[in-house]
Every structure is written in structure tokens, then in C-alpha cells.
Amino acid sequence: MEKLGLIIKKETESALKDKLEVADSFLMIKYSGLSASELNQLRSSLSEIDSSFMVMKNSVGKRIFKSSKDLFSLIEGPCGLIFVNKDLIATSRIVNKFIKNNPALEVKAGFLKNRILTTKEIESLSKIHSLSALQSQVVGGLKSPIFGLIFGLKNVLNKLVWVLEQIKAKGKK
Numbered sequence: 001m002e003k004l005g006l007i008i009k010k011e012t013e014s015a016l017k018d019k020l021e022v023a024d025s026f027l028m029i030k031y032s033g034l035s036a037s038e039l040n041q042l043r044s045s046l047s048e049i050d051s052s053f054m055v056m057k058n059s060v061g062k063r064i065f066k067s068s069k070d071l072f073s074l075i076e077g078p079c080g081l082i083f084v085n086k087d088l089i090a091t092s093r094i095v096n097k098f099i100k101n102n103p104a105l106e107v108k109a110g111f112l113k114n115r116i117l118t119t120k121e122i123e124s125l126s127k128i129h130s131l132s133a134l135q136s137q138v139v140g141g142l143k144s145p146i147f148g149l150i151f152g153l154k155n156v157l158n159k160l161v162w163v164l165e166q167i168k169a170k171g172k173k
Helices: 004-022 036-047 058-064 069-074 088-101 119-126 131-172
Strands: 025-030 051-056 079-084 106-112 115-117
Touching (some): 004 051, 004 079, 025 088, 036 051, 036 088, 051 058, 079 088, 088 106, 088 119, 115 119
Antiparallel strands (some): 025 079, 025 106, 051 079, 106 115
């Protein structure tokens, strides 16, 4: 019969692998010095944007990340993973906002499409406008020349009408 601790480690490893397969990207954080209520606060903030936080046992993390020496070397102390399912920018914004209020939280690294992100890159991502704001800027940029053309043509038509009115007024005199 297997020991209970070994069963729990296997289940945790399996759950972690499943989440890593589904997530677009993830952030590795060190959460030492945070209370359970602070971690729950972070979890609830992340769940609003379809991201999640999971505490990772170091032995399990080292088995999962043994092929990546960069991530493997970061696993020490209380570590956790933030899984990003949709918007890495929004997730990094929430994490950096949380860090300002709780400096005990530390982002060690991130992972995006087979590329490891540094803490500075993650901080830079948090300063980018939201996806909806970027989309509205693109739409505004595309709309601007069209409006310029419409108002230019309207101005030409107004001048034509003004000239015709002047000719009509001259003809009546």
C-alpha cells in the first residue's frame, strides 16, 4: 500500500501538469510572509480575470521543471504558480498592484509561449494598457482617416453650394 504523502504528491503533480497544459502562460512567485487571508485576496482578484493561483511543493515543482534549468533553479522557499488563461497583461497588472500593498510577494519569473520572462518584463507588461483599450486605439486609428475624408468631402460640397448660391444671387440682380 502506498503512503498517503506519496499519493498526495502524485495527485498534486498531476493537477499541476494539467493546469500547465491548459494555461497560456504562468508566473512563478514566492509568497513567504503572506497570510492565508492575503493569499485568498490574491486568488479572488485573479479569479475575476480567469487566472488562478496554486501553491507548489518544491519537490513536485523540481520534478516538473527538471528540464528547464532556469525555472528549476528558482524553486526554493514557499513557491506558487499563477496560471494565466486569457490575459497576461491584466494578470501582471493585478500581481504588481498586489505587490505594492504586500511587498512580501515576489515574482520570480514568468513563462509565455516557450519563453521565460524576467521580473522586469513582467513589470513592463503591467504598464501596458488593457486589451480593450488597445483595441479601441486601433479602431480609433482606423476610423480617423475615414472621418477626415468625410469631413473633407462635406467641406467641398458646402463650398460648392455657397458658390452656387452666390451665382444665383448675382443672377437675380
